Amino acid sequence: MQINRLFEIIYILLSKRTITARALAERFEVSVRTIYRDIDILSSAGIPIYASQGKGGGISLLEDYVLDKSVLSEREQNEILYALQSLSITQAPETDMVLAKLSTLFNKKRINWIEVDFSPWGSEKKRACQFTMIKEAILSRRIIEFNYFSSSGEKSIRKVEPQKLVFKVNAWYLQAFCLTRNTYRTFKITRMSDILMTPAPFSKRNFEGLKENNQTQKTQIDICLNISAEGAYRVYDEFDEEDITKNKDGSYTVNASMPGGEWIYNYLFSYGPLLEVIEPLDMRLEMKNRIEAMMNKY
Incomplete structure (x- = not known):
């Protein structure tokens, strides 16, 4: 929790330049003394942070301070930001927030080199909800259920352990262990409907089985x-x-x-x-x- 608070303090100072200890204490629901301890930790870590008295005073960073280049080079900073920006294809809502924070930390004012949108016209909101739910199910290892239409139009109810989202030949797919068929399967996202993330957890399986299954399908x-x-x-x-x-x-x-x-x-x-x-x-x-x-x- 303290590490997150320290990171957030740096972000706030880079954004606002000056803020009072009391305002920070109220924001994080801690005491002013705790904020000053955080400031001491940041200062001992080599971050040029200081406090000024009087009207307009408060806690500030030295002008034009940027995240230490010895931690990440200019190229590495750009690579991180570009990678995050390319994640817009998944329309994950938290991506923009993380990108904005890191852009501020790296002092990058304009990062806008790529824009990708593979979703059909008019389906942005629905697709974003689908990706968010499937992503959360993968990360939290929760079983999902959905209706699925095969290439022949046959409808079935599937219960799966989601493993990975894959973009291939102009379409998104979900690789998963299908509990309904008791084997690994690859599902086309556009054929999935009524997706529901259940509270049921699942244990990690040998992902090599999925790779082998995919190989046999690719004649x-x-x-x-x-x-x-x-x-x-x-x-x-x-x-x-x-x-x-x-x-x-x-x-x-x-x-x-x-x-x-x-x-x-x-x-x-x-x-x-x-x-x-x-x-x-x-x-x-x-x-x-x-x-x-x-x-x-x-």
Whole structure:
């Protein structure tokens, strides 16, 4: 508690420059004598803090004081602030507060190098609540329950031990031990609803089991695609430059390795008539069969 109070006193002094011992005592609900003991501790630690008498007097720091550079270099200070700023993708409400405090401690007036928002339009409040709840469940090791929709649209109620939040290929996922299925699973956040953090705690498991489970799910398929010139806006967004060959007619040939699974057909069909699967042959035939099945509906 005292360490937190000392840190807060430094932050206040850097923000306001001068404050009375009585005001600090009232803020932290301690005696004035305790505040003066804190000031002695800070002074003995080499922080240039002093008290002045008279009107406008109080406890102050020397002008232009910055957190000792011997503790953190200029580059290390910036790296910490940049890392915190990049956490805005999770929309965690406490991130801005911590960033503001450290910016003041490091005497950095303008730190604004990145802004990332992966949430769908209009869902910021809901997504922030989801992240906050899941994060708290992970850190406090509390079981969560939620409704989950599979890729085929099947709804199920899941009870899981949350382990880790992962951002992969334009989507957020939760890695967890599923108590409903008694195995490790990866859940897509957008398919989770009615998330509830229960009071039930859980013990730490061997996380290697989750890594092994993920490896078995990532069977890679080598594919060759032909994408027409009208699809250029997606080609360079979604494939590595070294996998792309631009043809004389303006179309593109893409040779890439992609994870297998039902999702890949939905992804390829999202190109509509702009895409043709060249290889592998069995995938090309499967695409043809699915197109015929769709045609039969009309």
